[in-house]
Amino acid sequence: MRLLIIEDSADLVRxxxxxxxxxxxxxxxxxTAEDGMLMLDVGHYAAVILDIGLPDRDGREVARAMRMRDDPTPVLLLTARGSVADRVSGFDAGGDDYLVKPFAPEELVARVQALLRRSGMVAHREIVCGNIVFDPAxxxxxxxxxVTVLSARExxxxxxLIHxxxxxxxxxxxxAQLFGMGDELGSNALEVYVHRLRRRLAEAAASAQIVTVRGVGYMLVASA
Structure with missing residues (x-):
């Protein structure tokens, strides 16, 4: 199960x-908030851990934007500010839980697991494109x-793409999706992984293909 943390402290994230x-x-x-929103656009996450004090935007704005587009993903807010007013504003923005820094990592894990249990009643529909079936859960x-086993980046x-x-x-x-996975990547990393994924789909006789839209990006389409 995959989570997204939007937090500017690389040491804390490691x-x-x-x-x-x-x-x-x-x-x-x-x-950053901007990178986090990009990753939320293209990925499915079981929960989001969201720092309020981001360098480019207040984290509560991210939570608010998620709720405005009807994204039900559970959100746990992190902050150094723990007043009642701060907590209330976090919940009003769409947060489901709130944890004040500094915190014990074990408590954060426990709180996230509780959010996952509460949201577990929501069924995740499989996504289908051609004969490719992806289970978001x-x-x-x-x-x-x-069943086809792919590398983490593939x-x-x-x-x-399938979302x-x-x-x-x-x-x-x-x-943004690839760079969010931790390791440093080269400038042509995306092209490398798209090429590898195309090869894996062809080897598995997939009836969908990755199409390059020059200068813009990629799209996954079912074969005619």
């Missing part, structure tokens, strides 16, 4: 990634009825 991975939860990272991929690209199949996904959005 520490939290180890803790969450130990609990069986993968953590994608955005360092488990992140399993089936092609022609056969899966990240496919997830972004918006038949529509163009901008290169900047896909790059």
């Amino acid at each position: 520490m939290l990634r180890r803790v969450f991975e130990g609990a069986g939860l993968a953590l994608d990272h955005a360092g 488990s992140r399993d991929v089936r092609i022609a009825g056969v 899966l990240s690209v496919l997830e972004a 918006r199949h038949d529509r163009v996904v901008a290169k900047s959005q896909l790059e």
Whole structure:
């Protein structure tokens, strides 16, 4: 299960990634509100951990924008400000829980797991394009009825494309998805992973293909 943390402290994120991975939860990272919104546009996340004090925008604006577009993803707000007024404003913006820094990592994990349990009643519909079937909850991929194992980055690209199949996904959005996974990537990393994913889809006899929209991005379309 994959989470998104929107937090500008890289040191905190590195520490939290180890803790969450130990609990069986993968953590994608955005360092700014803008990058976080791009990743939310193209990825499906079980929950969002959102710092209020981001360098480019108040995190509550991100939560508010999510709710305005009817995004039900659970949001846990992080902040150094813990007054009653601050908490109320966070909940009013669309936050589901609120944790004041500094905090014990174990408490953050426990709170996120509680949010996941509460939201577990919501069924996630499978997404289909051609004979490719993607399960957002488990992140399993089936092609022609056969489970297909992809690398983490190949899966990240496919997830972004299949969520918006038949529509163009901008290169900047896909790059935000890839760069949010932690390691440094080269300037042509996106092209490399798109090429690898195309090859994997062809090998599995997928009846959908990745189309390049020159100068804009990529789209996943069912074969005619």
